[in-house]
Amino acid sequence: MRTEMAPLESRITDELRLIPRWSIACAIATFVAAQYYFWVLLPQLRHTSSHIPLVLHLYLTTSLGALLALYFLMVGYITQDAPRRGMNVRVWMICVIIPGGIGAVLYFLLRQPLLASCPSCSAKIEGDYHYCPHCSYQVSGCCGRCYASTRITDLFCTRCGHDLASDHPPERLQAFVSR
Ligand SMILES: [Zn+2]
Ligand SMILES: [Zn+2]
Numbered sequence: 001m002r003t004e005m006a007p008l009e010s011r012i013t014d015e016l017r018l019i020p021r022w023s024i025a026c027a028i029a030t031f032v033a034a035q036y037y038f039w040v041l042l043p044q045l046r047h048t049s050s051h052i053p054l055v056l057h058l059y060l061t062t063s064l065g066a067l068l069a070l071y072f073l074m075v076g077y078i079t080q081d082a083p084r085r086g087m088n089v090r091v092w093m094i095c096v097i098i099p100g101g102i103g104a105v106l107y108f109l110l111r112q113p114l115l116a117s118c119p120s121c122s123a124k125i126e127g128d129y130h131y132c133p134h135c136s137y138q139v140s141g142c143c144g145r146c147y148a149s150t151r152i153t154d155l156f157c158t159r160c161g162h163d164l165a166s167d168h169p170p171e172r173l174q175a176f177v178s179r
Helices: 008-017 021-046 054-081 089-097 102-110
Strands: 115-117 124-126
Touching: 021 054, 054 089, 054 102, 089 102
Parallel strands: none
Antiparallel strands: 115 124
16 A cells, blocks of 8 residues: 555656656657767767777767766656655756756755555545544554554564554554454
């Protein structure tokens, strides 16, 4: 139910699926254009053959092309990722477009947790909530003594050792109902 419980590979696949087609197309076009510029246009403009070794030349042009392509993928990703975290897309687009990648680094440092929907009232709730703030539906397990988050398979609180069964949590939040 909660995103943290999905295995790492499926989480990465889900994240990659967010990248819209237009940004993938832009990324491919940018990569091809960069290669065309370095291998076809630039040698013609200089009228002299490059003195850089071929392997190094290949490495530099591929890296630069990949970097430019990555930029478009990231812009596409952020247009999809920001709304589901309740973040302002326009403000972040402006930050990310700033050259040097500082805006993108800031985005990943400062981004808000994913918003989920309450199964009971459909209100938008943050991923680390234990209860829905609108209808008090319990969305995730927590310890009745210290209020730490608990997992569905836990029998005792990992922070204070409290017996979680004594809190009588709803059955959907317990993996082992009867012991
Ligand atoms: Zn609710
Ligand atoms: Zn506890």
